[in-house]
Structures are given as structure tokens and as C-alpha cells.
Amino acid sequence: MITERVKIEEAKEPDLNKLEKGARILREGGLVAFPTETVYGLGANALDEQAAKKIYAAKGRPSDNPLIAHIADFHQVDTLVKEIPKEGRRLMEAFWPGPLTLIFDKSEIVPYGTTGGLDTVAVRMPRDPIARALIRLAGVPVAAPSANVSGRPSPTTADHVWQDMNGKIDMIIDGGPVGIGVESTIIDVSGDEPMILRPGAVTQEMASEVLGRKIGLDPAITGTGPVRGDMRPKAPGMKYRHYAPKASLTLVEGQMEDVIWAINQLAKEKLGQGFVTGIICTDETRDRYSQGIVRSIGSRKWEESIAHNLYGVLREFDDLNADYIFSESFSRENLGQAIMNRMVKAAGYHMIKAEDMRKGIEK
Ligand code: TXA
Ligand code: MG
Numbered sequence: 001m002i003t004e005r006v007k008i009e010e011a012k013e014p015d016l017n018k019l020e021k022g023a024r025i026l027r028e029g030g031l032v033a034f035p036t037e038t039v040y041g042l043g044a045n046a047l048d049e050q051a052a053k054k055i056y057a058a059k060g061r062p063s064d065n066p067l068i069a070h071i072a073d074f075h076q077v078d079t080l081v082k083e084i085p086k087e088g089r090r091l092m093e094a095f096w097p098g099p100l101t102l103i104f105d106k107s108e109i110v111p112y113g114t115t116g117g118l119d120t121v122a123v124r125m126p127r128d129p130i131a132r133a134l135i136r137l138a139g140v141p142v143a144a145p146s147a148n149v150s151g152r153p154s155p156t157t158a159d160h161v162w163q164d165m166n167g168k169i170d171m172i173i174d175g176g177p178v179g180i181g182v183e184s185t186i187i188d189v190s191g192d193e194p195m196i197l198r199p200g201a202v203t204q205e206m207a208s209e210v211l212g213r214k215i216g217l218d219p220a221i222t223g224t225g226p227v228r229g230d231m232r233p234k235a236p237g238m239k240y241r242h243y244a245p246k247a248s249l250t251l252v253e254g255q256m257e258d259v260i261w262a263i264n265q266l267a268k269e270k271l272g273q274g275f276v277t278g279i280i281c282t283d284e285t286r287d288r289y290s291q292g293i294v295r296s297i298g299s300r301k302w303e304e305s306i307a308h309n310l311y312g313v314l315r316e317f318d319d320l321n322a323d324y325i326f327s328e329s330f331s332r333e334n335l336g337q338a339i340m341n342r343m344v345k346a347a348g349y350h351m352i353k354a355e356d357m358r359k360g361i362e363k
Pocket of ligand 1: 040041065066067068101103115118120126144145146182183184197234
């Protein structure tokens with residue numbers, strides 16, 4: 001299949017003529033990747049089971065992992081869900097359009113091919129003007145997982161999508177780099193108590209403030225080890241090894257001075273054995289590392305920069321064929337909850353306490 005690439009200038013009002021063809025492809029059951037404010041999505045008509053099947057094939061994704069239906073206008077949600085609970089409505093009004101996905105009981109028209117066989121449906125109204133214009137023109141809700149091959153870091157530029165999807169989908173709409181860089185927050189409002197299934201840029205604090213009480217987190221998120229078979233995370237996607245670079249990634253935790261020391265030791269050892277070795281640091285510590293391939297992921301003073309660069313840095317290490325990557329770890333406050341959730345999964349839960357290592361060596 002030949003994948004067409006269409007460049008759209010970033011603007012408040014995107015050029016609709018350029019989006020027409022993509023909208024038609026979606027309506028007719030094809031696949032179109034497009035930018036959103038979180039990551040690039042791989043879109044198909046959410047009401048067309050055959051189109052959803054093509055998404056799973058292009059991504060190599062297990063078909064029990066449900067898709068998010070993206071909408072452009074508030075009235076569209078009514079057709080997709082059985083009912084909108086009061087707290088769900090408050091969250092919609094506060095954060096849509098934006099990086100929040102809500103889980104509702106699904107209506108009859110949503111096929112099980114989109115929901116991975118579940119009786120619930122995930123709905124999100126993105127804020128990105130290109131995404132919304134495309135969905136509106138298509139005239140159908142658009143199912144869109146992140147536009148990466150299953151298991152790879154999510155794409156934050158059209159080039160990332162091209163690397164994974166060229167030849168497998170009909171069109172890639174290039175709207176430049178995304179803003180946020182990590183996927184939307186998912187909150188399940190279909191049960192008795194709203195619950196966060198995946199942390200994102202709408203933070204636990206922000207959502208709790210709107211509801212006037214603290215929203216809980218699915219235990220599968222806060223866990224420090226891989227999700228066990230008997231844990232059954234509520235968002236099926238959370239059980240797969242996600243966001244993973246090809247290299248073995250280790251997160252080093254502790255006091256900054258210990259962390260810098262430990263990462264330098266670990267990198268030296270692997271370089272000495274002849275491995276391609278990377279270090280992920282921050283603008284504040286960039287000067288403290290002198291060996292291996294050193295990349296700053298952003299500034300600790302501005303956690304948005306870390307979220308924004310996270311997947312791009314992991315993909316760059318893939319391109320450089322890194323064998324080992326050692327990374328500083330980050331605060332779990334606010335947006336940090338989403339950042340660390342993705343980093344810990346990318347590391348396959350492989351974490352080292354710098355202090356223990358130092359003690360071990362100095363003993
Ligand atoms: O920011 C985002 O949400 C991006 C952009 C493209 O909008 N999309 C995205 O989709 O991250 P995806 O497919 O990569 O992740 C969707 C997650 C998966 O973990 C899936 O299991 C969960 O949402 N999910 C979808 N429907 C669900 C449902 N009915 N119940 C529980 N979890 C659901
Ligand atoms: Mg994904």
C-alpha cells in the first residue's frame with residue numbers, strides 16, 4: 001500500500017481542503033494517522049468493525065485491547081454511550097476538548113470490534129484543531145490508538161509515524177510535533193466511583209478538584225511490579241509491555257549526587273564491555289556526564305518539557321541501536337505521575353536505588 005503524506009500548517013483554522021481526502025478515507029473504512037495534542041493517533045471509523053480490524057493489523061496489536069472513540073463535538077457522545085453519569089458530565093465540561101478520555105457504558109451502535117469485546121466505550125474529544133477538523137469533516141467518531149507499532153514508544157512527530165506505518169496505512173497527516181507528548185488521562189466513570197486508569201496531563205489533582213473529592217488510581221498503575229495475570233488492570237492496554245525502547249533501560253533513583261555517581265559507574269561498566277550505552281539526564285545535570293551517548297530529556301523546572309521529549313528520546317536511542325540506557329528518575333507529583341508511569345513501564349520495572357549501589361561498593 002502506498003501511504004500518502006499530507007503536510008498541514010499549524011494554525012487555529014486548518015486548511016479544510018487538505019483534510020477533505022483524509023476525511024473521505026476515514027468515512028470509507030480506511031486508515032489515517034493524524035496529530036492530537038497528546039500523541040499521533042491512527043484513525044479509523046469507530047462504528048465500522050472492519051475498519052477497526054485494520055487498525056489492529058497495522059499496529060500488530062492484540063484485538064482484546066480496546067480503542068478510544070474520538071469526537072469533535074459534545075453532541076456526538078450521546079450516540080455512543082448509554083448514559084452520562086453526573087460526575088462524568090462534570091469532567092467533560094471541565095476538560096473537553098483536551099487530554100482526557102472517559103469510559104462509559106456503551107450504546108448499541110458501538111461495535112465490539114472497537115471496544116475489544118467490552119460493554120464499555122472510551123470517548124475523548126481532542127483539543128488539537130487538525131484532529132477536530134478532521135473528525136468533524138469525516139462525520140463519524142474516529143477510533144484512534146497511538147499510531148505506533150504495538151510495543152514501541154508512542155509517536156510524537158509525523159516522522160515517528162512514518163517509521164512505523166509507512167506502507168501499512170492510507171495517509172499520514174503531518175501537523176508538526178505534538179504539544180503534550182504523553183497519552184491522555186483515562187478516567188472510568190462507568191462504575192460507582194470514578195477511577196483513573198491511566199495518568200496523563202489532566203492530573204489526579206486537577207480531576208479531584210473538579211469533583212470535590214479525591215479520585216482513586218487503578219492499583220495496576222501504582223504497582224511497582226509488572227501487572228500479574230490475576231490483577232486484571234481495568235484498562236486492558238496497561239497489561240502489555242508498552243512504551244518500550246529496544247535497549248535495556250534502567251531507572252536510577254535517589255539523591256541527585258548519588259544518582260549521578262551511580263549512572264556514571266553503570267555506564268562506564270557497559271561501555272567497557274563494548275556496549276552502545278546511553279544516558280538520560282536533564283538540563284540541570286547535563287554537564288555531569290562525560291561518557292556514552294548523553295541526552296537531556298528536559299528541565300526539572302518545567303516537567304512539561306520532560307513529558308514532551310520522553311518518547312522522542314527513547315526512539316532516538318532505538319535509532320542509535322543502544323544496548324543499555326541508564327536514566328535519572330523523576331518526581332511523581334502532578335504531571336510526574338504520568339511521566340514516571342511511562343518511564344517505569346519502558347524500563348520493564350527495572351529500577352535501582354543509587355544509595356544501595358554506593359553502599360555496596362563502598363563496603
Ligand atoms: O492520548 C490518547 O489517548 C491517544 C491519542 C491518539 O488520542 N490514544 C491512545 O490510545 O493512547 P491507545 O489505544 O494507545 O490507548 C488506549 C488505552 C488502552 O490502554 C486501552 O486498554 C484503554 O485505553 N481503553 C480503551 N477502551 C477502554 C475501555 N472500554 N475500558 C477500559 N480501558 C479502555
Ligand atoms: Mg498506545
